[in-house]
Amino acid sequence: MREISFADAIIEALAEEMRRDERVFIMGEDVGRFGMIYIDRPQLWKEFGDERIRDAPISENAIVGFALGAAIMGMRPVAEIMFCDLMTLAMDQIVNQAAKIRYMFGGEIKVPLVIRTSLGGLRSAAAQHSQHLEAWFTHVPGLKVVAPSMPSDAKGLLKNAIRDDNPVIFLEHQQLMYTKGNVMDGEDLIPFGMADIKREGKDLTVVSYSLMVHKVLKAAVELEKQGIQIEVIDLRTLSPLDKKTILKSMEKTGRLLIVHQACTTGGFGAEIAAMAAKEGFDLLDSPIHRLGALDVPVPFSPVLENYVIPNERRIIEEVLSIMAQ
Amino acid sequence: MESDLELKRKLYRTMLLIRRFEEKLIELKAQLAIPGLLHLYIGEEAVATGVCAAIRQDDYITSTHRGHGHCIAKGGDPSRMMAELYGRSAGYCHGRGGSMHIADFNLGILGANGIVSAGMPIAGGAALSIKMRGMDQVVVCFFGDGGANQGVFHESLNMSALWKLPVIYVCENNQYAISVAQSRSASIQDLYLRKDAYGMHGCKVDGNDVMAVYEAAQEAVDLARRGEGPSLLECKTYRWRGHYEGEGDRMYTYRTKREMEEWNKKCPIERFRRKLLREGLLGKEELANIELDIQGEIEHALQFAEDSPFPDTKDVFAGLYVQ
Numbered sequence: 001m002r003e004i005s006f007a008d009a010i011i012e013a014l015a016e017e018m019r020r021d022e023r024v025f026i027m028g029e030d031v032g033r034f035g036m037i038y039i040d041r042p043q044l045w046k047e048f049g050d051e052r053i054r055d056a057p058i059s060e061n062a063i064v065g066f067a068l069g070a071a072i073m074g075m076r077p078v079a080e081i082m083f084c085d086l087m088t089l090a091m092d093q094i095v096n097q098a099a100k101i102r103y104m105f106g107g108e109i110k111v112p113l114v115i116r117t118s119l120g121g122l123r124s125a126a127a128q129h130s131q132h133l134e135a136w137f138t139h140v141p142g143l144k145v146v147a148p149s150m151p152s153d154a155k156g157l158l159k160n161a162i163r164d165d166n167p168v169i170f171l172e173h174q175q176l177m178y179t180k181g182n183v184m185d186g187e188d189l190i191p192f193g194m195a196d197i198k199r200e201g202k203d204l205t206v207v208s209y210s211l212m213v214h215k216v217l218k219a220a221v222e223l224e225k226q227g228i229q230i231e232v233i234d235l236r237t238l239s240p241l242d243k244k245t246i247l248k249s250m251e252k253t254g255r256l257l258i259v260h261q262a263c264t265t266g267g268f269g270a271e272i273a274a275m276a277a278k279e280g281f282d283l284l285d286s287p288i289h290r291l292g293a294l295d296v297p298v299p300f301s302p303v304l305e306n307y308v309i310p311n312e313r314r315i316i317e318e319v320l321s322i323m324a325q
Numbered sequence: 326m327e328s329d330l331e332l333k334r335k336l337y338r339t340m341l342l343i344r345r346f347e348e349k350l351i352e353l354k355a356q357l358a359i360p361g362l363l364h365l366y367i368g369e370e371a372v373a374t375g376v377c378a379a380i381r382q383d384d385y386i387t388s389t390h391r392g393h394g395h396c397i398a399k400g401g402d403p404s405r406m407m408a409e410l411y412g413r414s415a416g417y418c419h420g421r422g423g424s425m426h427i428a429d430f431n432l433g434i435l436g437a438n439g440i441v442s443a444g445m446p447i448a449g450g451a452a453l454s455i456k457m458r459g460m461d462q463v464v465v466c467f468f469g470d471g472g473a474n475q476g477v478f479h480e481s482l483n484m485s486a487l488w489k490l491p492v493i494y495v496c497e498n499n500q501y502a503i504s505v506a507q508s509r510s511a512s513i514q515d516l517y518l519r520k521d522a523y524g525m526h527g528c529k530v531d532g533n534d535v536m537a538v539y540e541a542a543q544e545a546v547d548l549a550r551r552g553e554g555p556s557l558l559e560c561k562t563y564r565w566r567g568h569y570e571g572e573g574d575r576m577y578t579y580r581t582k583r584e585m586e587e588w589n590k591k592c593p594i595e596r597f598r599r600k601l602l603r604e605g606l607l608g609k610e611e612l613a614n615i616e617l618d619i620q621g622e623i624e625h626a627l628q629f630a631e632d633s634p635f636p637d638t639k640d641v642f643a644g645l646y647v648q
Contacts, residue, residue: 105418
């Protein structure tokens with residue numbers, strides 16, 4: 001066991017996979033000398049050079065398209081799109097091409113493509129650098145969607161993503177880069193579709209992912225003092241979704257809250273709520289709640305931004321309101 | 326090495342096969358025998374034929390929504406194509422793709438595409454993988470004059486030229502992007518001139534002259550194979566049919582009968598046929614035999630498609646993910 005940061009976990013996963021398999025290469029904006037803008041680690045470029053750590057022009061659609069073209073030819077590219085907001089510029093290649101090329105052409109070709117991108121917010125980056133668009137990707141059959149919260153999850157899931165023969169959208173929260181945690185020495189692959197219970201509790205189930213898991217865990221400590229034990233489920237992968245772990249927890253608690261940083265309306269919380277209402281209706285003692293950002297572009301001023309994005313206080317309030325029902 | 330006679334015979338046969346295959350589709354579409362959208366390549370056969378004759382079997386192509394010609398020219402099986410058009414399980418994509426989405430990865434056909442220009446970065450990425458693996462194959466990317474105005478055209482040509490990738494971007498300038506004439510879409514008439522903006526090779530060629538296309542493509546392929554980077558080859562040609570089959574009289578809202586008749590006189594197949602007869606390479610009898618042979622192939626394709634069952638709905642998720 002070693003304690004490393006989230007950013008180092010990402011770098012370790014990439015480096016190990018690149019050493020293991022020469023077909024793995026990285027392509028994106030400022031991934032080389034600059035060491036990836038929010039990861040800030042140039043060691044991959046120092047080890048693997050320009051050919052395999054490939055700085056691309058500012059051409060998001062072509063970055064994904066080139067990576068896709070290389071993937072169907074047997075390479076295992078990891079494309080990086082600097083911000084989730086910029087995924088909008090590559091939506092044709094992600095949605096119409098990468099997600100469909102296997103099925104549409106008869107289910108023969110493999111698409112071993114990873115698209116890493118970063119989730120923002122809480123740093124006054126404003127409306128075009130703070131979005132969480134994961135629900136757009138979970139809506140598209142053919143993609144897998146991953147959003148880890150801890151360094152060990154990030155490492156194990158990214159390694160698994162690179163070895164997967166399907167296109168994977170891998171979401172890394174910028175605010176998690178310095179978060180430290182223990183990782184195992186040696187191989188520790190984490191399969192997709194397995195949620196992780198980050199804290200056990202008997203009163204209410206909170207389902208979350210990415211940065212919000214940390215906020216929920218902090219809220220859990222506070223709630224415990226008030227005599228409420230919440231169970232915290234970290235989804236880790238949104239698609240495929242681990243329904244079983246959610247339903248099993250609901251069996252114990254009878255109450256469900258979903259917390260994500262994305263806007264509430266049409267967010268992934270709606271999908272979990274619909275699934276839980278249908279498949280776990282008899283388990284519920286109170287209505288399902290979801291807590292997401294207010295339905296407004298993320299504003300610049302810290303006062304406004306902190307008001308819009310869920311925080312511990314609001315999570316606690318939401319839990320208390322469900323418990324009061 | 327193929328003799329001149331073998332090459333020309335092959336070029337003629339391929340063009341005629343594309344033409345007859347699609348003429349059959351016109352008939353089938355009118356009878357409502359095949360579902361979905363149909364974009365025909367009639368009049369443009371010399372482009373796919375000339376270009377694909379200049380590449381090897383282990384080279385690659387990406388194709389477009391108007392892709393039957395590319396597929397046939399790269400060696401695609403008309404029977405499996407026809408079955409796909411019928412939405413049958415023996416089709417290339419087991420009925421998941423249809424006319425706009427035919428691929429044969431074993432033949433290097435990396436897929437037709439329903440999104441204009443979307444094959445451009447995919448072709449570039451395929452070329453990147455060839456270069457990274459140290460292979461000597463090339464990739465041909467077919468696209469249209471309409472596609473040349475997409476943003477990803479710029480992104481892809483820039484990246485391919487920057488990294489000196491073995492890819493040939495073949496612009497099939499058929500004069501119309503659905504209904505909008507090329508002269509109403511861009512301020513320049515020769516789209517190949519854009520090559521200079523990216524620092525790449527390129528030229529324009531009479532896209533209705535199969536030998537001219539073949540020779541221009543050969544030059545571009547040689548450059549790519551030698552590691553000298555990509556080319557932009559513009560083939561001037563003409564779309565005889567509507568944008569989609571069934572456009573009917575709507576096509577006269579944007580072009581005249583007279584213009585169409587002028588281009589019909591430049592039919593790439595008829596021109597080549599006259600040339601072959603003039604050169605004495607192939608006689609009338611031999612040309613008639615080719616015609617007969619192709620008729621048989623199309624009858625067989627039709628029978629193959631009609632004999633194939635529809636896909637089973639229980640398999641609808643098959644192939645979505647690699648398990």
